[in-house]
Amino acid sequence: MPERDHSAAIGPIYLRVRDHIADQIEQGLLQPNSRLPSERVLAESNNTTRVTARLALAQLEAEGRIYRSNRRGWFVSPPRLVYNPTEDYSFSENVMAQGRTPATETLEVTPTEVTAWLASKTGLAEGDSLVRLRRRRQVDGRPVLVENIYLNARRLPGIERFDFNRSLWKLLREHYGLELVRKQIEMFPTALIDPQAEALGVTAGTAGLYVTRCSRDQDGCFVEFDEEFWLHDTLSIQVEVG
Amino acid sequence: MPERDHSAAIGPIYLRVRDHIADQIEQGLLQPNSRLPSERVLAESNNTTRVTARLALAQLEAEGRIYRSNRRGWFVSPPRLVYNPTEDYSFSENVMAQGRTPATETLEVTPTEVTAWLASKTGLAEGDSLVRLRRRRQVDGRPVLVENIYLNARRLPGIERFDFNRSLWKLLREHYGLELVRKQIEMFPTALIDPQAEALGVTAGTAGLYVTRCSRDQDGCFVEFDEEFWLHDTLSIQVEVG
DNA sequence: TCGCCAAACTGGTCTATACCAGATGAGCGA
DNA sequence: TCGCTCATCTGGTATAGACCAGTTTGGCGA
Incomplete structure (x- = not known):
């Protein structure tokens, strides 16, 4: 598995949101196949907009950490x-x-x-x-x-x-x-x-x-x-x- | 190579923009490694906004048809x-x-x-x-x-x-x-x-x-x-x- | 002629908002 | 109890801006 750089605390908002969600997944707070909070909730709880929250989600999706089910929500990817x-x-x-x-x-x-x-x-x-x-x-x-x-x-x-x-x-x-x-x-x-x-x-x-x-x-x-x-x-x- | 559905003329704007660019690539109007028009130009010439144009570009990038070079522009991908x-x-x-x-x-x-x-x-x-x-x-x-x-x-x-x-x-x-x-x-x-x-x-x-x-x-x-x-x-x- | 600098241009990130379409679930009616 | 309807939730698509940070380029000055 490619190693992650855990040091960065600064940087773009969407990467901080990504890190936040990724940490929750790694710590097991979000189990495989469980649903993430909705985009609107994620945007609000991170003091940003839905567009930016979606950027973060797209990142995690590209990494294979989460997936989406059409108009149902975002879910944690199970192991490959x-x-x-x-x-x-x-x-x-x-x-x-x-x-x-x-x-x-x-x-x-x-x-x-x-x-x-x-x-x-x-x-x-x-x-x-x-x-x-x-x-x-x-x-x-x-x-x-x-x-x-x-x-x-x-x-x-x-x-x-x-x-x-x-x-x-x-x-x-x-x-x-x-x-x-x-x-x-x-x-x-x-x-x-x-x-x-x-x-x-x-x-x-x-x-x-x-x-x-x-x-x-x-x-x-x-x-x-x-x-x-x-x-x-x-x-x-x-x-x-x- | 996965076969493309060339029939669709309707649908979301960003997919029509994608199809438009993809056609130009297939027809050889855009050569490998040549630069695409800038996002702002693409948005204007397709009567849409930069956000939507970027959606189309992201599609083509995901398909492996184009790539980006940091802050330099978008380019046509050469053969794999x-x-x-x-x-x-x-x-x-x-x-x-x-x-x-x-x-x-x-x-x-x-x-x-x-x-x-x-x-x-x-x-x-x-x-x-x-x-x-x-x-x-x-x-x-x-x-x-x-x-x-x-x-x-x-x-x-x-x-x-x-x-x-x-x-x-x-x-x-x-x-x-x-x-x-x-x-x-x-x-x-x-x-x-x-x-x-x-x-x-x-x-x-x-x-x-x-x-x-x-x-x-x-x-x-x-x-x-x-x-x-x-x-x-x-x-x-x-x-x-x- | 050469080198440097600044303007112009690129994509990168972000806000705020809107409407649509499919999925879902609560509740009503048969 | 069962099935349907409809309000409500979800993400999907889209507009119209804004500012930032690198890249490129043209022109100026030595």
């Missing part, structure tokens, strides 16, 4: 979920192993085709048939990511008939005898914009982490392309190599 | 640097291979000791001696990261006497015959706060990516712990496994 994108794994099992409660919703299952963009990522030819799967996943009742999964329809006949609220990785293994290898993973921080922001119930522009994963089978045949949009404060990526 | 944290590599060579110009500055070299926090990361005992190295790295003249490196002083005798403006990885290999293996990597998005924000010349609270890497030698002996603070719009992490 540890996530290893290089491993085949069950989201649900991983979440439970960390003492949290997972949930998965399938938002959409649609047959579709390889676009130019997907062709560049997967190596398939434009127009090849895919099954597109869109899911939202929650931790302790809070949506933390939406994902678009593109499955190779030719390699996975009948895939569209399965229940996608369970682990996709187990499904591929048990029904198709697949072990996924040769993954290409890409990720970078960016803002969540509209289809994703809306699905997660956050304001457009909320900070997120964009992760893609392209998986192939033992023979190098393309199986699955996964595009994940995470809320930036909900995860910590951990990878071990060597 | 591709970075693979699992590989031993030379920052300079990687940057040059992508057609960009790297620079490294050593900010500090200090003997120090293992703290409780470092002990938990490295497995060393508290109080063991380390060499702490702080560097700032640039791409095309823009600082993109600062890093704190903690080197195992016992494993690397005389390390403090070297020139650290070159590749550390090459130094370890050539002078100590080391190949680093068994790396533990952790990363998550967070805001850059003060020692780092100041070193990068950005406002405290700017979005960043925090990356740590713990490297050991062939025998599992701790060699180096690296803590990197990247500007969030400057990199794309890419990893291949399997």
